[in-house]
Amino acid sequence: MPDSQGSITASPRPRGTVPDVPASDATIIGGASAPPAAAPTTAPARLPVLTPNDYASDQDVRWCPGCGDYSILAQMKKVLATLGIPREKLVFVSGIGCSSRFPYYLNTYGFHSIHGRAPAIATGLKVTRPDLMVWVITGDGDGLSIGGNHLMHCIRRNLDINIVLFNNRIYGLTKGQYSPTSPLGKITKSTPMGVIDNPLHPLCLAIGCEATFVARSIDTNIKHLTMVLQRAAEHRGTSFVEVYQNCNVFNDGAFDYATNRETKSDATLELEHGKPLVFGKNRNKGIRLNGMTPEVVELGKGITEDDLLFHDEKAPEPTLAYLLSRMTYPEFPEPIGVFRAVDRPKYDESMNAQIAEARSKGEGDLDKLFHAGDTWVVS
Amino acid sequence: MATTTAVEKRVIELESATVRFAGDSGDGMQLAGNQMANTSALVGNDIATFPDFPAEIRAPRGTLAGVSGFQLRFASREIYTPGDQVEALVAMNPAALATNLPDLMPGGILIVNKDEFDAKGLKQAGYASNPLEDGSLKAYRVFPVEMTKLTRLAVEECGLGTKESDRCRNFFAMGLVFWLYDRPLEPTLRFIESRFGKRAPAVAEANRRALLAGYHYGETTEAFDAHYRVAPAKLPPGTYRNIMGNEALAIGLITAARRSGKDLFLGSYPITPASDILHELSRHKNFGVRTFQAEDEIAAITAAIGASFGGAMGVTTSSGPGIALKQEAMGLAVMTELPLLIINVQRGGPSTGLPTKTEQADLWQALFGRNGECPIPVLAAASPADCFDVVQEAWRIAVRYMTPVIVLSDGYIANGSEPWRIPDAKNLPPIEVKHPGPLENGGPFMPYQRDERLARPWALPGTPGLMHRIGGLEKQDVTGNVSYDPENHQHMVQTRAAKVAGIAQDIPLQQVQGPEQGKLLVVSWGGTYGSCATAVRNVQALGGSVAHCHLRYLNPFPRNLGEILSRYEQILVPELNLGQLCFVLRGRFLVPAQGLNKVKGKPFTVAEITSKIQEMLHA
Incomplete structure (x- = not known):
């Protein structure tokens, strides 16, 4: 939509501290533990209304036809258009892999970096430029294999960025080797007799690192994916989102159980804060805790919703979220939605608070620095 | 030696002095060396230092692997290296003596902590007999000092345990060396106050006492008949640190x-x-x-x-x-x-x-x-x-x-x-x-x-x-x-x-120190500057036709480098590797550069480069 066709007043919502914009005016859907919305203290800027198409770059999208990445890109553009953040304040950082081409297709700032290192690049960027909203786009190989170390440390530091991990359980760009999330026994180009390394569950890792925001969605579940990306965008701290993404060339149908009309209601469970864990086509099944062990039960026959496990995304301890992240099909339905959304100090804010504190005690003076300690004069 | 008992001892003026503190890695030798370096700089000397310590934070006590050293040279003229040979060595134990003695010049001052030369210490350092008694140190002026005992005596009223008292020995050694080279104590006393004053007043007091005890020991004992003075250097005017x-x-x-x-x-x-x-x-x-x-x-x-x-x-x-x-x-x-x-x-x-x-x-x-x-x-x-x-x-x-x-x-x-x-x-x-x-x-x-x-x-x-x-x-x-x-x-x-x-x-265009053309050009880069500059100047002072080109820019090279290289008959490239710059210069400029290479984890001595220059000039 051309800029001239209309504009609304909107308060830009960059994250972090910006000199000229009041922070923390985000509206949190689902009401996690974000700070309360504050009234802007300055006149809101007039921003052009942008549509999803305004976020498309002029580059041809080169994913294989039918790839799940297209849907994620489309939902991302939709979400960006709702955030009220100018395009120039958005940066997408990625590593290597099919998913990591993502930044090229968005008309924002972008950095397609090297394999696995996007969270580290984002760290240097975000701590020096807290006025920017930074997204990291990664995949199961990029984020969990070669870049596992950076992912882990970024999450535990709670850097205020959003990480979206496209999980297709295969290496696509290198044409079909198994990935850290490929199931045991999977026959791939590099495992002709089947995978023998135990797969990693991305959300288990994130929760183990005490991620403050953990969510899962599915490429073809458009509404749900949009909701999850929106929630991730609004969370302060590291938002970690796993998206089940179909690679129709090298691992087609990997998530068929979760997307197929026939099975998806029984194979997935949509998490809602404060609601019991109910699932099934007829919503007649639920998850109950038996001691520390979850079990699938059928509602009725003396079992009511009150007997089920209730979801609490704000639980301070990550134990419940971890338990949910361990549930895998076919033993259990696989939960989708927001597993955990809690508040904890953000790395970039803490670092900049130290800078501000040091500066408040006296801005650095080169002459003082040069003359520190004992000096003597030669005349 | 030790022929006079006069309290007023002789003062000998020196142009430069090279001192090394050596001891266990827990003995505080780096601190001692740094204090002496700062003090010498403050009195206006030009200085150059060379700390040398093991990778282990605390290697087993008394072992050869655990020896930590700090070498310092201070001078009344401009210097570029911490010195090839040590003129005064402080060895806090037998292992420090064994590993550092080869660098002490014949006739040099050797101050040892005699108390550590017991059977165990000697064995750890690989000595079959006690070098303080078997005549093997005849080439040096040896001063065996009961540092452990004297330090404990000096600090006994401070209420420290034996272990803590012994940790003051480096201050005793410093005091003694400070007296020997006529260094003021005030900067170190200030340091003690700022480091320990508030945090551990008893330790501060003990360190002060040990420092003064060492200084007074030098002043009063008959063992030392003279001490040394190194006048301030004539550095370009300005404020220094x-x-x-x-x-x-x-x-x-x-x-x-x-x-x-x-x-x-x-x-x-x-x-x-x-x-x-x-x-x-x-x-x-x-x-x-x-x-x-x-x-x-x-x-x-x-x-x-x-x-x-x-x-x-x-x-x-x-x-x-x-x-x-x-x-x-x-x-x-x-x-x-x-x-x-x-x-x-x-x-x-x-x-x-x-x-x-x-x-x-x-x-x-x-x-x-x-x-x-x-x-x-x-x-x-x-x-x-x-x-x-x-x-x-x-x-x-x-x-x-x-x-x-x-x-x-x-x-x-x-x-x-x-x-x-x-x-x-x-x-x-x-x-x-x-x-x-x-x-x-x-x-x-x-x-x-x-x-x-x-x-x-x-x-x-x-x-x-x-x-x-x-x-x-x-x-x-x-x-x-x-x-x-x-x-x-x-x-x-x-x-x-x-x-x-x-x-x-x-x-900037590359500068050359020395003749614009001639028999030999020494090309160096990085931390070997001091040794190369000193060696070239020494040979020049003896009339040798040698010039020095020290590179700051290694990529790209200064645009006149090829032309400079072409003006000399021979090119010597001393490097602490097996010839990396030499290889690049030969490939890039097709010049017959030759290397002087050393990979011992130590800098070049000036003598090593000087002798190579002489050899090439007289070839």
């Missing part, structure tokens, strides 16, 4: 940030001998310095790249093994053409190698260490104080040419110190940095549109209208779009090479 290489480097980075109006971001992972830069920078947050102790070396450099992308001054510091891990990311910085400083404080390699020892064997890594055609400017610091200037020059090049720049230091200059003439901050010129402004309703932004130096614009996220994508894939020139076009790739590879080569037009 003593500075270590890593400290100068950190201060230089902060200065470069200020000169360019940038906030400094350091991504670093702890590694010997570079960690002190991280420590120093983390203390200066009031300059807007953000230090990020990363999860690994790769995160350290990539975070710095992210910071540079955002418009900060991105810097990463490490040593050889860490630099090896950063190479892929250095390639990314070349491809994305972002300014970045990569600082390598070299140590002995390969692999983990000799973490606390010096070497110059990472030159090839700096020049050639990456995949693809990946040119990066390389500069090297010549001395501790020079680190201050080199990093600022490196940042000037980085922003002017939009390129990562490698700065090579080494363990020797990182931990060594020398007087630094303090500049006046207001006289430091700004480093010009340009960022394109917003593009309103204009055409698409061209992130790889180059200026006359072939540098692309440094467009910052947040700027309206300049949205663009960069990355490691080959870019189409001008537009910055991904391009697999063969012609474009050839063009871009050549453009990146031409851009870096063009820096030669922007750096």
Whole structure:
């Protein structure tokens, strides 16, 4: 939509501290533990209304036809258009892999970096430029294999960025080797007799690192994916989102159980804060805790919703979220939605608070620095 | 010796003195050496220091592996090295004696802590008999001192345990050496107060008493009949301080940030001998310095790249093994053409190698260490104080040419110190940095549109209208779009090479010390500057036809270097590696350069270079 066709007043919502914009005016859907919305203290800027198409770059999208990445890109553009953040304040950082081409297709700032290192690049960027909203786009190989170390440390530091991990359980760009999330026994180009390394569950890792925001969605579940990306965008701290993404060339149908009309209601469970864990086509099944062990039960026959496990995304301890992240099909339905959304100090804010504190005690003076300690004069 | 009992002892004037403290790595020898270095600088001497310590923090007590040493030379004239031979050695135990005696000159002063020369200590050091009694030290002036006993006596009223009392022995040794070389005690007394005064008053008092006891011991005992004085040096006028290489480097980075109006971001992972830069920078947050102790070396450099992308001054510091891990990311910085400083404080390699020892064997890594055609400017610091200037020059090049720049230091200059003439901050010129402004309703932004130096614009996220994508894939020139076009790739590879080569037009012409042509040119780079400069001057003083060319710029070379090399019959390239610069000079300029090479984890002695020069002049 051309800029001239209309504009609304909107308060830009960059994250972090910006000199000229009041922070923390985000509206949190689902009401996690974000700070309360504050009234802007300055006149809101007039921003052009942008549509999803305004976020498309002029580059041809080169994913294989039918790839799940297209849907994620489309939902991302939709979400960006709702955030009220100018395009120039958005940066997408990625590593290597099919998913990591993502930044090229968005008309924002972008950095397609090297394999696995996007969270580290984002760290240097975000701590020096807290006025920017930074997204990291990664995949199961990029984020969990070669870049596992950076992912882990970024999450535990709670850097205020959003990480979206496209999980297709295969290496696509290198044409079909198994990935850290490929199931045991999977026959791939590099495992002709089947995978023998135990797969990693991305959300288990994130929760183990005490991620403050953990969510899962599915490429073809458009509404749900949009909701999850929106929630991730609004969370302060590291938002970690796993998206089940179909690679129709090298691992087609990997998530068929979760997307197929026939099975998806029984194979997935949509998490809602404060609601019991109910699932099934007829919503007649639920998850109950038996001691520390979850079990699938059928509602009725003396079992009511009150007997089920209730979801609490704000639980301070990550134990419940971890338990949910361990549930895998076919033993259990696989939960989708927001597993955990809690508040904890953000790395970039803490670092900049130290800078501000040091500066408040006296801005650095080169002459003082040069003359520190004992000096003597030669005349 | 010891023929007079007069209280007023003779004072002998010296032009320079070389002293080494050696003891267990827990004996506080580095502290003793640093105190004496600072004190000597404060009285106006020129100084040069050489700390030498083991990689283990606390190797088993009394063993040869655990010996830590600190060598200091102070002089009444300008000096460039900490000295080849030690004139006075303090050995706190038999192991320190065994490992350091070979460096003590015949007739030199040898002060030993006699109390440690018991059966166990001698055995650990591999002595079959006690060298203090078997006549094997006849060539030296030996002063056996009961340091342990005397220190315990001096501090007995301070209420410390035996172990704590013994930790004051380094102050006793310092006191004695301070008397011997007529050094004032006040700076060390001030140091004791600031380090221990509030935190541990009893320890402060004990250290004071031990220091004074050592000083008075020298003054009153009959063993020493004379002491020495080294007059102040005639350095260029100005205000000075003593500075270590890593400290100068950190201060230089902060200065470069200020000169360019940038906030400094350091991504670093702890590694010997570079960690002190991280420590120093983390203390200066009031300059807007953000230090990020990363999860690994790769995160350290990539975070710095992210910071540079955002418009900060991105810097990463490490040593050889860490630099090896950063190479892929250095390639990314070349491809994305972002300014970045990569600082390598070299140590002995390969692999983990000799973490606390010096070497110059990472030159090839700096020049050639990456995949693809990946040119990066390389500069090297010549001395501790020079680190201050080199990093600022490196940042000037980085922003002017939009390129990562490698700065090579080494363990020797990182931990060594020398007087630094303090500049006046207001006289430091700004480093010009340009960022394109917003593009309103204009055409698409061209992130790889180059200026006359072939540098692309440094467009910052947040700027309206300049949205663009960069990355490691080959870019189409001008537009910055991904391009697999063969012609474009050839063009871009050549453009990146031409851009870096063009820096030669922007750096000073190479200077030569000595005759403009003649029999022999010594070419050096990095931390060997002092030994080479001194050796060349010594030979020149004897009438030898030799000149010295010390390179700060290793890529690109100064544009007159080839012409300089062609004017001499012979070229000698002393290096603490197996001939890396020599190889490059031979390949690049087709000159018959020959190497003088040493890889022992130690700097060259002046004698080693002098004798090679003489040999070549008389061949």
